[in-house]
Amino acid sequence: MWRPEFITFFLLFATLIHLNKGDEFREEIFIKPLPPSHLYVYFQFITVVDEDSNYKHSHLAPQFLLEIMSNYQVDELHLTLTEGQWKHSQWGYPILDAAPGAELYAWFAPDVVDIDNQWKKLSSTLSGLFCASLNFIESFNTISPKMALWPTGATTMKQNVTSHLRYASLPREIVCTENLTPWKKLLPCGSNHGFASLLNSRMIHNTNYHSIGMHVRRICDKNDCLETKLEVKQTVALVYDFKIIYSSDWSFRKLFGQGLPGACPLSSSSKIYVDITSNNTYAFKLSPEPTNKILSVRGGSDTELAVYEINNNNTEMMNIVAKYESPYKITVKNSPPVTFNRYVLGYGKEFGGIVTELTNNYWAPIDIVLLENAPWWLPIQLSTLRINGEAESNLIMSQYYSPGRSRQKPYHLELLIKLPPKSTTTVTIDFEFVFLKWQEYPPDANHGFYIGSAIISANLPTAKNYTSLPITGSTFDSIVNASKPWYPIVLRTNGAMVSLPTPDFSMPYNVICLACTVVALAFGPLHNICTKELVLKAVGTAVSLRQKITNIFKKKIE
Amino acid sequence: MILHCQILLFVSYLLHFSLGSAIKIPEQFHKSNHTNNWAVLVDTSRFWFNYRHVANVLSIYRSVKRLGIPDSQIILMISDDMACNPRNPRPATIFNNAHEQINVYGDDVEVDYRGYEVSVENFVRLLTGRVPPDTPKSKRLLTDEGSNILIYLTGHGGDGFLKFQDSEEITSQELADALEQMWQKRRYNEIFFIIDTCQASSMYEKFYSPNILATASSLVGEDSLSHHVDSAIGVYIIDRYTYYVLEFLENVHPNSKKTMSEFLSVCPKSACLSTVGVRRDLFKRDPNKVPITDFFGSVRPVIITTDPIYIKRAPKRKNTLNVTRVPEKREYLPQFPMHLVKNTI
Numbered sequence: 036m037w038r039p040e041f042i043t044f045f046l047l048f049a050t051l052i053h054l055n056k057g058d059e060f061r062e063e064i065f066i067k068p069l070p071p072s073h074l075y076v077y078f079q080f081i082t083v084v085d086e087d088s089n090y091k092h093s094h095l096a097p098q099f100l101l102e103i104m105s106n107y108q109v110d111e112l113h114l115t116l117t118e119g120q121w122k123h124s125q126w127g128y129p130i131l132d133a134a135p136g137a138e139l140y141a142w143f144a145p146d147v148v149d150i151d152n153q154w155k156k157l158s159s160t161l162s163g164l165f166c167a168s169l170n171f172i173e174s175f176n177t178i179s180p181k182m183a184l185w186p187t188g189a190t191t192m193k194q195n196v197t198s199h200l201r202y203a204s205l206p207r208e209i210v211c212t213e214n215l216t217p218w219k220k221l222l223p224c225g226s227n228h229g230f231a232s233l234l235n236s237r238m239i240h241n242t243n244y245h246s247i248g249m250h251v252r253r254i255c256d257k258n259d260c261l262e263t264k265l266e267v268k269q270t271v272a273l274v275y276d277f278k279i280i281y282s283s284d285w286s287f288r289k290l291f292g293q294g295l296p297g298a299c300p301l302s303s304s305s306k307i308y309v310d311i312t313s314n315n316t317y318a319f320k321l322s323p324e325p326t327n328k329i330l331s332v333r334g335g336s337d338t339e340l341a342v343y344e345i346n347n348n349n350t351e352m353m354n355i356v357a358k359y360e361s362p363y364k365i366t367v368k369n370s371p372p373v374t375f376n377r378y379v380l381g382y383g384k385e386f387g388g389i390v391t392e393l394t395n396n397y398w399a400p401i402d403i404v405l406l407e408n409a410p411w412w413l414p415i416q417l418s419t420l421r422i423n424g425e426a427e428s429n430l431i432m433s434q435y436y437s438p439g440r441s442r443q444k445p446y447h448l449e450l451l452i453k454l455p456p457k458s459t460t461t462v463t464i465d466f467e468f469v470f471l472k473w474q475e476y477p478p479d480a481n482h483g484f485y486i487g488s489a490i491i492s493a494n495l496p497t498a499k500n501y502t503s504l505p506i507t508g509s510t511f512d513s514i515v516n517a518s519k520p521w522y523p524i525v526l527r528t529n530g531a532m533v534s535l536p537t538p539d540f541s542m543p544y545n546v547i548c549l550a551c552t553v554v555a556l557a558f559g560p561l562h563n564i565c566t567k568e569l570v571l572k573a574v575g576t577a578v579s580l581r582q583k584i585t586n587i588f589k590k591k592i593e
Numbered sequence: 594m595i596l597h598c599q600i601l602l603f604v605s606y607l608l609h610f611s612l613g614s615a616i617k618i619p620e621q622f623h624k625s626n627h628t629n630n631w632a633v634l635v636d637t638s639r640f641w642f643n644y645r646h647v648a649n650v651l652s653i654y655r656s657v658k659r660l661g662i663p664d665s666q667i668i669l670m671i672s673d674d675m676a677c678n679p680r681n682p683r684p685a686t687i688f689n690n691a692h693e694q695i696n697v698y699g700d701d702v703e704v705d706y707r708g709y710e711v712s713v714e715n716f717v718r719l720l721t722g723r724v725p726p727d728t729p730k731s732k733r734l735l736t737d738e739g740s741n742i743l744i745y746l747t748g749h750g751g752d753g754f755l756k757f758q759d760s761e762e763i764t765s766q767e768l769a770d771a772l773e774q775m776w777q778k779r780r781y782n783e784i785f786f787i788i789d790t791c792q793a794s795s796m797y798e799k800f801y802s803p804n805i806l807a808t809a810s811s812l813v814g815e816d817s818l819s820h821h822v823d824s825a826i827g828v829y830i831i832d833r834y835t836y837y838v839l840e841f842l843e844n845v846h847p848n849s850k851k852t853m854s855e856f857l858s859v860c861p862k863s864a865c866l867s868t869v870g871v872r873r874d875l876f877k878r879d880p881n882k883v884p885i886t887d888f889f890g891s892v893r894p895v896i897i898t899t900d901p902i903y904i905k906r907a908p909k910r911k912n913t914l915n916v917t918r919v920p921e922k923r924e925y926l927p928q929f930p931m932h933l934v935k936n937t938i
Binding site for chain 1: 639640674676677683684685686698699700701702703704705707708709710725727728729730731732758759760920921922923924925926927928929930931933934
């Protein structure tokens, strides 16, 4: 295995790492069984770039990504491409939630003047990088959320944070291998070494939910935070269905089609975390034995983690296997503190409504921000907003509404709501359907039109079902015993689909056919009337019926 | 250029009369003087029942990529997502036949234009280079006068038009004009144009720009037919013409000596059930002597020089980024509008 060229290769990289001390690469996998019969596998690849180079040069992070960040003066960037729907009430909360389709949001530096122009350039550049139709992001589907989204990185902005934020989502965007290929190319080890070698597109697209993401932010270097580093985090979230892999026992071979060849030689730490909390109720056995086990007490909920430390001098493929002792068992899980549901109301092609049901399962009130983002062709009016069926509600603590403009700006509504304990709050808002111009209909207009998901941002008082990393942490070890007074989370509801009044596109053809028939039918008699002369015949004696018949025969004989 | 050719012809006539032998076209005419290879591969049809068109275009994509054209020089346009379509029982794959012989989708595909982006406007803009200023490099055809371009179109068409996305169409005249504009802008050296659609040859009949070799899966008045149904997906899996083209290209290697005329006779009428049309009159070289890798690969003549080349020392770039940064105090913000919550309490 230790061939000479491999050693030189490794030494070369080792020296490179040594030369650029600030840059660091880590890779992690987090695996958690989800009720009722699913498995959550979350990959994160973190590259930290030293700021000394002014982000122009790095040995580990992709050059063009740094160029994008510095040329467009982006402070923080989040891009996710997702297929499938995360079921929050069943599965609990993901580490990072993502809206179905493509979602892009970014904060620009405080000194950027023409943010909208930079935003347009940024989205079209990223569209080329990730093979996604992000160039469809225009002013008519971009908003700047006022309350729901906050920068996760260290920022100098104290006021006007939201004015430098742009957010857009493309719910129709498809996600497939062509998005994963360029994503993998951004990793320092590529797709052949390290954890990324597990990302076999045929296996990961055979899941209930898959989401790839790239999150770039600035993190504090030291406690005083006078110097920062750039953190590039690439994530893949997968939810496997045991029904699709035909057994509840899982292994790397079953999930990814192959074992793990070892860590990326460039990574400073490669760890696999398996959440074995459910082992107490629904026992399974892991093999090989984990390197160590950690018990984390966070906000009143205990999490037990099995940790595997992977190094890159493995001689054989590593295959982590989990075998359940009992074949199948239904586990009843505590539902997370805030759950939600969203659906479209109405019938016909004139009016409709969007309903968002927010349930607080906790014993104390929870404050949330609800962001509704309706495209211009689905006008929502603030006057029709009803909370639990009433127009006036003391649950709303703050609200922001920005009306849309036809073909220029979407409708944007944000509500800061206090959800009463152990109750469901229903937020309803009506919309009306708009006729599009003939050329504005997509080729498959009868498929329906997608509405992006709403964003729910909450400050949870409990860490139940909460797996997100604390804001100051980059890696998974930061969640251990990370008790905080609040656990912030940003969630996305399911999207929705409406069918706009769609014309019959073959109508012009039909009209031509019908009009021509009518003209032809009318033309014949009219032409006869106009061209044929009516001649008066002398009125003779009345002809009897018998005479008439004989006359006909006479004519024939003639 | 024309004058130059006439002189050469004149010289060859002189040779003919003086030596009394048959006319021999000088060797230079057969040698391609292209410097780079590009491919524009377009699938124009949407909806699941057009799975076969995606399989068609990916078959060519697979072949040109295997023969050496890099992904950065292949513009792949696919109108709909078949690989990750919920109806596909084998996610992230597209096969060329029902026996799952070749996964033409592969593991490292890069689609440059997809979904609604595949439109007549974008296609013509791509060819003529009139793209919006912010267009990324992967969505531009950055060809020059030394580029050999392979253009492959597949979809549903009729006499003189090709449908895009089932909602708009490009006419043969528009396509011919776009190619003429490319020629006038010196955007190509030679073009090999392939089209697999019904009445396909009608699409190249209007071409009037030089150095174009064109082939079509069927003549005017004929339908191009599909190869076979895959019962797992419930629709036709590939078209006949492209099926045999892929079969042929699978046996081509970057250093193989196969010629374009072999490619042009790849699908006889007994196999295709339609007559493959070829238009040679705009193309100056003899297809019998043009290696197939002139269009499908990226094989370039390499001249090894033994003489050292002295490069002038480039002036060192001044480090203008000598700005001393004033350390700014940064901080993590609360992830929730706490100030608004407190006000109400």
